[in-house]
Amino acid sequence: MRQVGSVLWPKLRLLQVYGANTGVGKTIFSSVLCRAFQKRFPKVHYLKPISTGPQHEADDQQSVSDASVLAAVHDELSRYATGEDGVAIVETAGGVLSPSPSGSSQADLYRPLRLPVFLVGDHQLGGIGTTISAWESLHLRGYDVKSVALFADDRYDNHSYLKDYFAERDVHAFSIPPPPERIADTTQDAQSMRQYYEYVGSLQRVTTFTDRLLEAHDKRISDLQSMPAEADESIWHPFMQHRERSKDTIVAMDSAYGDYFQTYTTKREDQASSKTETALLKPAFDGSASWWTQGLGHGNPQLALTAAHAAGRYGHVMFAGAVHEPALRLAQTLIEKMGNSRLSKVFYSDNGSTGMEVAVKMALRAATVRNGWSADDQILILGLKNSYHGDTIGTMDLSEPSIYNKKVEWYSGRGHWLDFPQVKMRKGQWVVEAPEDWEGAQATSDQGRVFDSLDGVFDFDKRKHDHSIYMDYCGAMLAGLEKEGKKIGALILEPILLGAGGMMFADPLFQRCLVESVRDKGLNAQSTGDEADWAGMPVIFDEVFTGLYRIGRFSAASFLGVDPDIVVNAKLLTGGLLPLCTTTASQSIFDAFLSDDKSDALLHGHSYTAHAVGCAVANQSLDIMMKMDRDGTWTGFKESWSQPGHETAPPADRKVGAWSMWSNAFVKAISHRSNVDYVFALGSVLAISLKDPAGASYASTAATGLRDKLFAGNPGEQWVIHSRVLGNVLYLMAAMTTSRETLEVIEEKVFTALE
Amino acid sequence: MRQVGSVLWPKLRLLQVYGANTGVGKTIFSSVLCRAFQKRFPKVHYLKPISTGPQHEADDQQSVSDASVLAAVHDELSRYATGEDGVAIVETAGGVLSPSPSGSSQADLYRPLRLPVFLVGDHQLGGIGTTISAWESLHLRGYDVKSVALFADDRYDNHSYLKDYFAERDVHAFSIPPPPERIADTTQDAQSMRQYYEYVGSLQRVTTFTDRLLEAHDKRISDLQSMPAEADESIWHPFMQHRERSKDTIVAMDSAYGDYFQTYTTKREDQASSKTETALLKPAFDGSASWWTQGLGHGNPQLALTAAHAAGRYGHVMFAGAVHEPALRLAQTLIEKMGNSRLSKVFYSDNGSTGMEVAVKMALRAATVRNGWSADDQILILGLKNSYHGDTIGTMDLSEPSIYNKKVEWYSGRGHWLDFPQVKMRKGQWVVEAPEDWEGAQATSDQGRVFDSLDGVFDFDKRKHDHSIYMDYCGAMLAGLEKEGKKIGALILEPILLGAGGMMFADPLFQRCLVESVRDKGLNAQSTGDEADWAGMPVIFDEVFTGLYRIGRFSAASFLGVDPDIVVNAKLLTGGLLPLCTTTASQSIFDAFLSDDKSDALLHGHSYTAHAVGCAVANQSLDIMMKMDRDGTWTGFKESWSQPGHETAPPADRKVGAWSMWSNAFVKAISHRSNVDYVFALGSVLAISLKDPAGASYASTAATGLRDKLFAGNPGEQWVIHSRVLGNVLYLMAAMTTSRETLEVIEEKVFTALE
CATH class of the missing domain: 3.40.640.10 (Type I PLP-dependent aspartate aminotransferase-like (Major domain))
Structure with missing residues (x-):
């Protein structure tokens, strides 16, 4: 099962262009940004994954799932990341919550990537409200929106209001002149637009923006890289012997979505040496359901x-x-x-x-x-x-x-x-x-x-x-x-x-x-x-x-x-x-x-x-x-657990049979592994008791090897498993919304990791 | 100091019409609703407090504060409430977050009233996104938005998408045909619009909407009225001898905004007998800062x-x-x-x-x-x-x-x-x-x-x-x-x-x-x-x-x-x-x-x-x-507490002098009241120790009389004070954002309430 997580590469700066509404000039802003970055980097990528937004305008695309769009974007960005130092701009379709081909929204579709957002504000009548609402919709979906830009339209002067409004919220907002009227003669039109882009590109505020983006990218990375060491300095962790703690054992969580944390560890980065194409973030299945609390996915x-x-x-x-x-x-x-x-x-x-x-x-x-x-x-x-x-x-x-x-x-x-x-x-x-x-x-x-x-x-x-x-x-x-x-x-x-x-x-x-x-x-x-x-x-x-x-x-x-x-x-x-x-x-x-x-x-x-x-x-x-x-x-899930003679008439005071999200066959299979003492599963809980020659206890380390193996993953694996142990027991817990497909992959990983 | 709270009258149904954007037909929908309600009630009120929304379009209105608009709307609605059974429709200007004359937004301006919202969705290109974002902006401001309606525009079919989208969120959405094109001849235009309104008014979905609104209004009231008794049935309250509890002692909180709870009690309603013009909700200053936690206003x-x-x-x-x-x-x-x-x-x-x-x-x-x-x-x-x-x-x-x-x-x-x-x-x-x-x-x-x-x-x-x-x-x-x-x-x-x-x-x-x-x-x-x-x-x-x-x-x-x-x-x-x-x-x-x-x-x-x-x-x-x-x-606040010889050179290790949000003069004044033993104030805390012939203890009831007096208020008072006692001590606590004006009124109320 494909799992696309938040992406962050050292040498590929990313920006996702959202519009507060349709017709606010996303494509023109994307061009302005591309040109601005081209002055600094040999390679600037521009990607517009879905040209038509709303489902009902593109019935032929109805079958395109969010997951497949995401996977395609992820693959494309990964390809860019292996190339030269550069920038990639991903343009969305329609407004922030315009429908995606699957019927969800643009902002929901791209959320797992959590790309830094450039929001193009609405310069039209009513645009102050639509711009702020669009920003709020992105904000409550966990996006970092640090820049808002829009055309200056003196009739409404939205840009003046928004500049002040967003400054108070630590968001940098600026405006550029609107593009010239289109001209019927295509040569003239092209020339007019070229002049426009040249002029806009010369504006200090555009240069300031590009500077800020580059700084923000570097800062996001350096913050992430320094987080484990800083946590080691200022945090007292729960349930931990701190003599065993160092910056290399602390996992930094950039964010979380659905079943997955987006994790960074100094250790993993060291292992990957200094390859710049290496993604800094790795999705890790939240295998303890965040201490048994999580039921409906992170960022629900x-x-x-x-x-x-x-x-x-x-x-x-x-x-x-x-x-x-x-x-x-x-x-x-x-x-x-x-x-x-x-x-x-x-x-x-x-x-x-x-x-x-x-x-x-x-x-x-x-x-x-x-x-x-x-x-x-x-x-x-x-x-x-x-x-x-x-x-x-x-x-x-x-x-x-x-x-x-x-x-x-x-x-x-x-x-x-x-x-x-x-x-x-x-x-x-x-x-x-x-x-x-x-x-x-x-x-x-x-x-x-x-x-x-x-x-x-x-x-x-x-x-x-x-x-x-x-x-x-x-x-x-x-x-x-x-x-x-x-x-x-x-x-x-x-x-x-x-x-x-x-x-x-x-x-x-x-x-x-x-x-x-x-x-x-x-x-x-x-x-x-x-x-x-x-x-x-x-x-x-x-x-x-x-x-x-x-x-x-x-x-x-x-x-x-x-x-x-x-x-x-x-x-x-x-x-x-x-x-x-x-x-x-x-x-x-x-x-x-x-x-x-x-x-x-x-x-x-x-x-x-x-x-x-x-x-x-x-x-x-x-x-x-x-x-x-x-x-x-x-x-x-229940089907794999139902047994003839039980499921048809369970005792009235106990209503339904016992079942688990972990498959019956898997639980049986791992119970035969040589290093497994016993197993059990019920509901979303799976517990694997490992043989420990020193005897079972909270101080046992029999399970930590398995835990570390699951978190390290294998080279090239898209995602890993974060889990917790209790003595010689490694347990895994799904959210109540985790899919069978996801669990099947986990079952396979666990089966393989056991001896 | 004027304090406008959430309004709820038994016989005046209220509806506030917000637009997902400008140009979405708020006024036409308001007319449709007025006509629909006129079939049922002798009196239907329509109120549009501010005809021009954005500040920059109406510079002459810049001096109009949110508080004065709110007060005017509140007064007008209160006047309606004394009349016959009816409905009042309050139309907003521009979109949900379009600026108010003071520069805040429509939704922020009207928030203290917390009127039930009718959101007019955006039928235009991009309108799916702007409608959902507008709804989210209202929702996160604590509004109850139970109805969304928009013009059916088959080019974009926003209404089909939104109907399904909102149904999943327990929001009733419907569409009506768009109005006819305007006609230059005013007589013909008026006739065309009349026919349109007649036709639209005959639609089942409009009748269904009015039915729902009336039911929702009655349900909101009956829920509020039954809440204390139901709480008595199913809740175990903290720090309470429940033999002293009954439905008449439990305060129902409809909501809270800024410094104030919006409260309902069966007792207050009984006192007001069955006058239908009596407001069911009363703002009460949160005098314990919600158990000392609240610092920046409710619903911040x-x-x-x-x-x-x-x-x-x-x-x-x-x-x-x-x-x-x-x-x-x-x-x-x-x-x-x-x-x-x-x-x-x-x-x-x-x-x-x-x-x-x-x-x-x-x-x-x-x-x-x-x-x-x-x-x-x-x-x-x-x-x-x-x-x-x-x-x-x-x-x-x-x-x-x-x-x-x-x-x-x-x-x-x-x-x-x-x-x-x-x-x-x-x-x-x-x-x-x-x-x-x-x-x-x-x-x-x-x-x-x-x-x-x-x-x-x-x-x-x-x-x-x-x-x-x-x-x-x-x-x-x-x-x-x-x-x-x-x-x-x-x-x-x-x-x-x-x-x-x-x-x-x-x-x-x-x-x-x-x-x-x-x-x-x-x-x-x-x-x-x-x-x-x-x-x-x-x-x-x-x-x-x-x-x-x-x-x-x-x-x-x-x-x-x-x-x-x-x-x-x-x-x-x-x-x-x-x-x-x-x-x-x-x-x-x-x-x-x-x-x-x-x-x-x-x-x-x-x-x-x-x-x-x-x-x-x-x-x-x-x-x-x-x-x-x-x-x-x-x-x-600090000025009233600074003393010559102290404020200029405080000890270096203690930086600034002691001060309180409660005025020095007030604290002095009440310390002289005959039933007061002593007082003190520091920061946002005020404590009044009352004389208790039986001696000071947690079991003392010396302060409960004062507490009850402050909560009952005087007839005609706009708001009351909710406070807590600890034995013979009544304390009051402000949020760190409470204004001097508010505290002055409270000081006056407290001074008067003491003997």
């Missing part, structure tokens, strides 16, 4: 426009005792679509950590009030080993001591954490494996051990034996805790997939049994019997990572067929645009904070709680994903 | 466009081991402009709480490494009573037990907290008061007690006696802690102003002495002697609230003339648009995490760490404020 124009609209309508309106439409609508959507009748109230915060802090405060209070505990009692949570809920100290305390937290001075794990059976694709077979010496291991040494499909793992009706063993185990475990006098304030689970703790796939039946057990035989005082009331202990599902379609469904809890009392969502919530988190709770949890005393309330909040821009973007992001779900956008 | 177009550009260019690009231009530039700006030569590395997170979690992890590690402590040691922080650093459990532990945290199950204060002397304007005099029975009280019972100006409090050179007494107190306090064997890992201060803990103004000299003391005589192992190295214990300044011009300077630390080792910034950082936080640390703090072991690193991060949109908006926000600072935008 709908999300960007939605953010801008909300910013224009509200800015941020403080949420204490207030409400606005985006926050209300988002709350209602979450409560409705989660399919969990317990859920009733949405609390907003900024990220998964704060959302989990809120969740645990909610649960502990509910448990304390009902059980008559005091705030001084040592209250613990019940959870799984290798869980991860965030980096604030309170959420660190939700996990057992690990590399993440054990050296943090104020960390003190406050919980009881269980080992758990995991689902793995091992040598072509789905298996459920218990940890060594696990007390509940009996469950997995019986017939339930091997499954003929991933769906089989979720077919709880057929796993009655496992169910009964898990229930016995959970019952005994709870009885033990009770005997020890432990006060347990919440059960906290990441449903199915334990993310940052190592990308582990928990047996969903085991998680379900845990929830059933704490509710049936839970410690502590009993619930009111109301079905929506929590029982035993409040159950929190941390769906920050797994919720909202990441593993294929709106609600990750629906895989287990149980309803938590509190659910936390973030990441995909805003489609990968900006931070927002929701903690959704049941009425009975909410009621625990009601009293006549203000100090009994949940006195928690953040400045940007329910900020309008975040909520609006979340609504848009959810709308798009729910529509994709309804429209069967992922049907193709 | 520069911030909105910047957010859109970054969203288009990047979306969010994951920051692990990566860098992008907005994050790098922001880090460099902060390090450079803070004026603190210690600072060297910027860590990004999402809000003040997470930023403080990071800061405390940094400081404790640095202290632990140097002192050879173990992670199991009980390490405390040193701070002031009534400090507040956030709501995550780790940051709660930084404060002494209080109403905010004491009932939180996992809270455990880990510090030693000091009482401190406060600065107050009491009965017209600036005083420094020590708490009762304070061990350091001697300092304030001496001549330093009363000051002739606020600047006097900051004139440390003249307060040598206070300095020596404070130093003695601090020295003794540190010696006591050392004797008790306490391990203190950090000194944490909110410089000058303790925000959420009750808006207390700490004596800056005392805070300075604390820092000097821990560095001079601090416990623990000694520093390397390097000037940039921390000594005694790391010093953290929480400038989340006070930094970045909130109290008048880029750096709040500069008021104290001391350089912290770690500074946390948020709130104004992004101008009140979206969440972002920075924790900036010295090289010596950074170095404490360097080792060959990954687990020694600061293993902290959030998904959206250094998200590009946030960083880009922060750069824009800081650029604007730094420019305002350079250009002397606040000179007028």
